[in-house]
Amino acid sequence: MLKCKDLVALSSDLLDGELTLKQRIAVRMHLAMCVHCRRFIRQLRVSQRVIRQLPDQQAPELETLLRAMQAQQQRASEPDQSDSSK
Amino acid sequence: MPNEQDLIQRLLKGEQAAYRELVQQYQGAMRAVAIAIVGTASADEVVQDSWLAVVRNLKGFAGRASLKTWLLTITANTAKSRLRKQRREVLLDDITGPHGTIDDARFAADGHWAQAPSLWHTDSPEALLNEQALRDCLEHTLATLSELQRSVLMLRERQALELPDICNLLDISHSNVRVLLHRARLSVFATLEHFEETGEC
Numbered sequence: 001m002l003k004c005k006d007l008v009a010l011s012s013d014l015l016d017g018e019l020t021l022k023q024r025i026a027v028r029m030h031l032a033m034c035v036h037c038r039r040f041i042r043q044l045r046v047s048q049r050v051i052r053q054l055p056d057q058q059a060p061e062l063e064t065l066l067r068a069m070q071a072q073q074q075r076a077s078e079p080d081q082s083d084s085s086k
Numbered sequence: 087m088p089n090e091q092d093l094i095q096r097l098l099k100g101e102q103a104a105y106r107e108l109v110q111q112y113q114g115a116m117r118a119v120a121i122a123i124v125g126t127a128s129a130d131e132v133v134q135d136s137w138l139a140v141v142r143n144l145k146g147f148a149g150r151a152s153l154k155t156w157l158l159t160i161t162a163n164t165a166k167s168r169l170r171k172q173r174r175e176v177l178l179d180d181i182t183g184p185h186g187t188i189d190d191a192r193f194a195a196d197g198h199w200a201q202a203p204s205l206w207h208t209d210s211p212e213a214l215l216n217e218q219a220l221r222d223c224l225e226h227t228l229a230t231l232s233e234l235q236r237s238v239l240m241l242r243e244r245q246a247l248e249l250p251d252i253c254n255l256l257d258i259s260h261s262n263v264r265v266l267l268h269r270a271r272l273s274v275f276a277t278l279e280h281f282e283e284t285g286e287c
Contacts, residue, residue, distance in 0.1 A: 003193075003196070003197025003198060004193060004197060004198045004199045005190075005193040005197040005198075006197065008188050008272075009268075011268070011271075012264065012267055012268035012271055012272075013264060013268075015271075016242075016249060016264070016267070018249070018264065036199045036202035036203060037199075039202070039203050039205060040188075040202075040203045042209065043203060043206055043209070043275065043278070043279070044271065044275055046206070046209050046210075046211060046214070046278075047271065047274050047275045047278045048243060048271065049211040050211040050214055050215060050224070050274070050278065051224075051239065051243045051244065051274055052211075052243050052244055053211050053212065053215055054215065054221065054224055054225075055215075055221065056114060062106075062109065062110070062113075065109060065134055065137060066102070066105060066106060066109065068134065068137075068138065069105055069109075069137055069138065069141050070102065070105070072138045072141040072142065073100055073105075073141050076141065076142055077100070
């Protein structure tokens, strides 16, 4: 029988669909009987969604980056002059 | 993807709005890859170099991979060439966040909960994230995870990459990705649980 501690060890694999069939059945049976583990998994999924929705940290200097990209793009579209100068 | 094709065409025409869109959409994922490989200190530089490489090579993008995969591969390659073999062997670090994790101390000798998870006041991520103090607390937890743990978590949860893609980009084994992800998730869980119990970070 799966213990609560084993279930926690398998919890991330459960979220990612990485469990084997045998593990999946054992997890399902355990969850059917254990209210604490049901709560744990439910709240683990909540914390997964919290991370997904956590606002992004400010991207560093977007405008500077875009200017550098534009300059690179202009260089790329100009004919290569390094040979003709020889 | 039709939208992707459209975006690429606009990029090839040199449309600045398209570049802005591209950067805003993929910067976060590229940063997570860069941090995982070179660390936070050099990550922004790697991302910038990667974007310039993207601009240089856009014409050669054949569309065999998705745009996202292509961008992240360029980022990983840029980061790796900077690293020059001094690969940090910290893969299976056991760094946990400031509020610990769900470890052996939570279980009785028979493997059942000794201290069961407490019930949170809501299951709604939106409601939880309403509190600025909790958002700050989560940022703090993420910042204290190892760079690799944090990156794997970000790539999986926020960028929705599949585990094999994360393995390929970061050159780590499937089982290591699973371990890193598990530890990071438990640290985040412990922070939320702690905040729900005490109302503070």
